[in-house]
Structures are given as structure tokens and as C-alpha cells.
Amino acid sequence: MLSATAPTSFSRAARAPFAMPALPASRLADQRASERTAETLKLLQDRLAPARRVVHAGEVVYAAGERFATLFILNSGCFKMVNLAVDGREQVVGLKFRGDWLGFDGIAGAAYACDAVAMDTGEVWMVRYDELLAACRSCPELLTVLHEAMSRQIGRERDSMMSLCTLPADARVAEFLRSWAESLARSGLRSDQITLRMTRAEIGNYLGMTLETVSRALSKLARSGVIAFAGKGRRDIRIDDVAALSAFVQRCLAPASALQ
């Protein structure tokens, strides 16, 4: 009863009208997430002093089938996780940014289950799994951080599964951009300007649609003014208002009101 009323009144108090007009709740959440990322990286650095490795676009940090021994924490850059089925089907099943962990999929079967490919130059920190477990014994906080990272990964993958299943193509692309921007914010980077480091074909593969559909969706978003192409190429995208992306997604879901 108390717990039911308390959050309501709290959230109402927090949303002081006209007080801070340009700081929506999502911005606050992003900031908190960014701080959490920094703290986690600091903890890992202090406690484990992990080996660092600089990677360049296209480099493979681990490949499916390789014997699992170490986890990787992404300090900068971005990665794609590529799954390969026995029949040859290939799919990008996840994207990783600063603060994300790579390699969890390897724990269960003692071998990695997908390829981790850099899409950008960046730096990964390497932590041997057995050493991490040993360190956790003297520093329980490490274990907390590890479990939270795994839990968050499970939650995020479910969210993207939900996007795949319930959103039409245009909305899926919009949601993809929104989520990328959110990831940048979480990394502590500016999120109003993103450089897609994937081709249309890769984006389409990730989102379960063809490259033509991705292209059309992006064109439509630009025509609607929700995004804008920056620079000369069409890989740099400006997002002036992340909320507009969310609104676009909702508009795609609304059945009757098909205004453009």
C-alpha cells in the first residue's frame, strides 16, 4: 500500500512543470547509465588491471567454436555479434558498445557461440574467466557487476526480440536508431550524431528485412524530418530529437491515423 503510493507521488514531484524544460526523463536515465558504465570500468581496472587490446574495424575478437576462456569488456568502439547456423544462415544478433561485455555465450558450452567482430577501432579489456571468478571471491562487488551485465544483456535481447516481432519495418528502423543513440548516451558519448558502421545490408540482416527496405525506411525518416543525413555520405545521421523517433514508432503502430 505504501509502496504503491510512494512512487507515484515521487514521480509527480520529480516532474516539476516548466522547471527544467529541456531535460526529459530519458536524458536523466542516460546520464545515470553513463555514470554506472564509468564506475564499472573503473572497478574492473582497479581490481583486475585487465590486459587491453586495440582492435580495428573488421577484426574478430573471438569466433564461434573457439574454446572459451576469457570475457571481454568493451572500453571503446562498437562490435557486432554474428551468429552462424549449421545450414549457413548468418545473422547479426547483437550490437555492443562501451561498457558491454562480450563472451557470455561461451560460458555454458566452454566454447564461444558466435563471432564478435569490431565495426570500428576500439579497445577491449580481456579478463580470464577463471581469474575473474577468483577475484570475485575477495571482491563481491565484482560478482554483482558481472551478474548485472549478464542480466542486462538478457533484458536487452528480449527487447530487441520484441521489436522484431511487433513492429513494422519502418518502426523497426526508427527503433534501431533510437536504441543506437541510447547506447551512445550510455557510453557517455554524444547521441545526437551517430555514424552507422554497418551497410544497409547488415542493418537489414540485423533487423530481419532487406537492404532496400532499410534504405526506404531511412529515406522516409529523413523526409519526415525525424532524422537528417549529415556529412556527404549517408552513414552519418543526425538525430536532433530522440523523442521524435519514439513518436514515429508510435505513429507506425497507430492503425487509422495514417498521416503520411
Add this chain to the structure above:
Amino acid sequence: MLSATAPTSFSRAARAPFAMPALPASRLADQRASERTAETLKLLQDRLAPARRVVHAGEVVYAAGERFATLFILNSGCFKMVNLAVDGREQVVGLKFRGDWLGFDGIAGAAYACDAVAMDTGEVWMVRYDELLAACRSCPELLTVLHEAMSRQIGRERDSMMSLCTLPADARVAEFLRSWAESLARSGLRSDQITLRMTRAEIGNYLGMTLETVSRALSKLARSGVIAFAGKGRRDIRIDDVAALSAFVQRCLAPASALQ
């Protein structure tokens, strides 16, 4: 070099022609998985003596937003995990069977992120997360089991994401049945006869298609002889040959050869 040749010769030796015709590799893997499930449950029982709770179809073990404190291990029955978006979209994002853990999604945010709903009468074991961590300190094997469960969940969810993205509707339904059968085998149950505890609408929601498409796909599978409806209703499905389901999936992917 050695590692490149060794597996090849091994797998050739293992596939002794005409020696054991009715025991495919998948059956062996299922059996191993089933034993692993049993061992894990035994370990949890011995070390934690978790409280047990019997649940009935429709009961909610935890709901999105509830404060996270305990993990659940499924000893029998089956569960669906239901995600709810802020805009009201609802989706079944996962199915759980004996040996699976529920609640990982709650660790990161201190609150569960989805609803866990029983689809059948079953028994869950409840383990308080803090107590589990404490027990892990004296029994590292528990931690291994926990991490493997989380890792496996990550891997499985990626696989279903891949099915969603790369398979046409008919194949997705076939793959869904195959995966359900596999889960039963992993649980130590017979897998040639499955009782779908979901309506066509729920299956469609889970697979990202409409209930009519699910119905048509099942009819087609039955017409092709890959499955058969057992009992009077159309919820009991007989799968005489799991390999035929995989073959059906492959046939859907083959472009030119469209023999029915």
C-alpha cells in the same frame, strides 16, 4: 593444424555407418542435456533445500515491476515469459521448461522485467538471490551452475532471434515445434508427443505472425506428414521424426525446389 584435423577424423569415426541406425547425434545430445538437468537440480536441492511451490496454469510467479529478490528454478511444468512495452504491446519472449531458471532479468534493475506465467501445473523452486550468492561462496559449483544457466539463456534467445529473422513463417513454426521437442528431451520427458499449452494466437505472438498463419502452417505440416494431430483436439501433436522437422525447415529455405 592438429586442431583442424583432429575433429574431422573424430566425427568421421563417431559416425559409424549402419552401426547404430536409430540413434542420431541429436538424441545423444538430448540425453546428455537431460542428465545435466537432473544433476543440476540435485545439486540445488542438496545445497539449498529450496522452498517449493506448486503452480497451476495461468498463475503468475512474478510480474514485471515487482521488486527482485528471488530466482526460480523450474522442476516441472512449462512457463511463458511475457514482455510488456510502455505503449501496451505485449509479447511472449520466451518459453521455459524443467531445469530452466526464471528471474535473471530482474538482477540488473532490482525489479523483474517481464511476467512469468505458468502454462501448466508444475513446481518451481525458489532461491533467494542473496542466499544463493552466500551459498556460492562455500560451494563454487553452484556459481558455475548459475553462470551456465545464464549463458545458456543468452545463447538460446539468440537462436530464437535468428529463427525470427531468417526463417519464413512455415519454417518458423516447424522450428518452434522442434525446439519444444528438444526442450522436452532436455527435461527428460518423451519428446515424440507434445501438448501445446498455447493458443494459436499465443504461438503467433511468440513467433511474430498471426494466428491464421500459425494455423495454416500447422495444417501444412500435418498434410506433409511431418507432424500429426493426436487426440481429438488439435493441441496434441505427434512428432514421429524430429529430423523431418529440420528437413522441412531446410526445404523452406531452398529457393528453387518448391516441391509442395
Add this chain to the structure above:
DNA sequence: CGCCACTTTGAATTAGCTCAAATTCCGTGG
């Protein structure tokens, strides 16, 4: 027995795919 929820099947519609052509971008070498 009859209601109600679920399922099946058909017919029309459409979102997204396939195929095709034109355009832009970028690295490379003259």
C-alpha cells in the same frame, strides 16, 4: 444442450521482397 472460445479455411488486400536500373561514394592508379 447450448454457449463461447478456439480453430480452420477461403478470399481480398497489402507490406515487404525481388528484380532492375540509375546514382553516389570512395579508393586506386595513372
Add this chain to the structure above:
DNA sequence: CCACGGAATTTGAGCTAATTCAAAGTGGCG
């Protein structure tokens, strides 16, 4: 510096798989 070639992108047009809409059939259960 510019010309060239290949890869990526955009856009159009027709086609197809899957959806929507509709109607009839089936089973479970009070």
C-alpha cells in the same frame, strides 16, 4: 588532380508471402 571501377545506396515496378477480414467448423464445459 582527375579518371576509372567497384561497392554501396537509392528508387521504381511488379510480385509474393503474409495479413486482414469473414464465415464456418470444432471442442470443452457448465
